[in-house]
Amino acid sequence: MERRRFIAFALTPSLIVLFAVAVLPAIYLIVTSLTPFQLTTPGSATDFSDPFRNYALLPGDPRFVNSLAVQAKLSVASVLFQVLLGMLLALLLNVPSRFVEFARTFFLIPMVLPPIVVAVIWKLIYAPDISPLYYAAQALHFTLPALTSSVDFALTAIIIADTWEWLPFTFLMVLAALQTIPDEYSEAALVDGASKLQIFWYVTLPFITPILVISGMFRLIDSVKAFPLIFLLTGGGPGTVTEVTNYYAYLLAFDTNEIGYSSAVTVVMLLLVCGISLGLVWMGRRKEALA
């Protein structure tokens, strides 16, 4: 009992801070989403006469529906790339060597850069008139389209930049998992005549699968935060090709002042992220139980 009281006492300050910085704003967001709040309409912040109006309007809003589809494309593609490439890189660099150690550190740089710096770097890479990418293409007599203003490439351009930024995360996670695999397993398989591919498939992969799922889950949740890249590289365009849900919510709140409607969009996004997270946690637990 004493111990419990002590734990409760020790946790209280952190819980109060957590409540103030995370729960209260979320509650306010939900409350705001039930109003037609507009900054220049006095009284709109406390008008609860039609609380579900914003939510009822969402399915009929083509930009909102499109933004969900864009978000899904961006999330699925970037998470797949990041997990697969991160794994490949980790497998290649999982060897004891000084050069490889240096290379590992080098690969971590994008992840530790501030997101806006990453966006500026890619803005320069994608700018046809000053980009080394375009100079190189020109030298090779190859014509590159304007990546960020092309309907066909704009989203891919964002996916590439996002993958570059977050690949080190999955790489680091997988590398850590690889280094926990006892050598005996692969050595035994080798003695039994297994090929390298078979060792990877039957020995390595089962070991790292939980890490792949966890890092994929983290990246999936995080992928809805690709805001700086979209803000700086494409502005959601051309048209609405790269307009993800959080960017649409930003435009609604800060460009057109529809705070209430924007809050509803954000609440839906929050629910989706929570749903995905819970789903993945449930899948993980089920797998553990089966094992």
Next chain:
Amino acid sequence: MKTASRASSLTRRKLLKASAATAALAAFPAPLIAQTKPFAGVTLHGASFQHRFFTLLQKYIPEFEEKTGMKVDLQLSALPVYNQQANLELSSGGSAYDFVNVTFTLATRWIAAGLLANLDEFTGDANLTPADWNPKDFVDGAQVPYRDAKGATYGYSWEGGAMLMGLSRMDLMEKKGLKIPKTFAELQQVCAEINGTDGVSGLVSWFLHNWNLPPYIQGFGGNIFRNPPGDPMPALNTPEAIQGVEFYANLLKSAPKGGLTYTEDQARQAMLTGRANIFIHSSAWVTPILLSDESKVKETSRVVRSPAGPVHDYPASNSQGLGIPKNAKNQKAAWEFIKWALSPEISMKLVKEHGHSSVCRRSIITSDDYRKLNTVNGQDLGALYLEVLELPGKGENYMAYRTSKEFPIVGDVLNKAFEQVATGQLPAKDAMNAAQDQAIAALRRAGTKL
């Protein structure tokens, strides 16, 4: 001994100080001191977005503080950040700011919602505003956004932007026998013929299409709303609007690769280095081809009026104003600051000492000093600037669409639709029909009665 001498010296110093203070007090009795520093002890809080005007003004603020006795706390942030802060502050009825920038695009909303103080109460009071301050000296076209329906004034403009056309490679045009385009058709022809010559693009523009596009829509006889500001029904799918969108999208085919998403800086740089021939934008962005030390095309450049459409000649213009929030605590002190910051003396100082030309006082723009500084290669840039800036004040206010409180919503829809057309995602007619529906839905969602 040493201590005694030090003590005696201190006493002497104190005595001298006390005598001086007594003499000063005798010369200037207390009431007179208070009169010379009428706002002593007041700290004036103001906010705006970052702009060269305020950077320059800050150099003179200590003089103003010395004269009035007040302390000026001027907060400058990036434009989007400032607009959000000001929107929140004003709409919540706060009194954190004594004066604010009245952002051009937000002016009508703030005025209609009663968030700003009526400045006629200050200009109409001879005790608060001397006759030589002359409110009528501000270019009328720049003042239009800061008036309500009854004509009361809620802001005075400190900066103006007038759409002009810059041509950086007249040498190439002359070689091809091309003249400065005066109509949309000629503009299209010049852009197409120059594009690709010596690696030069026909035209350059930047990504805020809802600023660049409307003059073309209006040039063909259309508008963004049916009849702004009274009738805010969007008019995005009229034949004229569709024609304007098609024309501008076609024009951008002469822009550099990726030009659809160019920033203003990128576009300006393309002009200064002669990589693009034509740039149509506010004077401050276009005139550097003649005025900037960075310009590599000073000898081959011209700055002229932008081409006219078949129906109208409506070059865009804008201005930024200074105003006082309705709930400001120090309104008289704020007015003192605005009066000083926008006085003819300070305006002239900015022009003469810093070459800052985008002021809105007619007497300054038409002065000999201004003309001398802004006449390059025989081109009177000031006259052009004034000509365009005053157009919306003459007769129909064709810039009313821009300050309509519905514009942010409709402008955003217009931007997206235009990009769909320019990138070939949709034909202009389909894109603008969809945009019209979306704009109406978004306005209704926001509570606008149509």
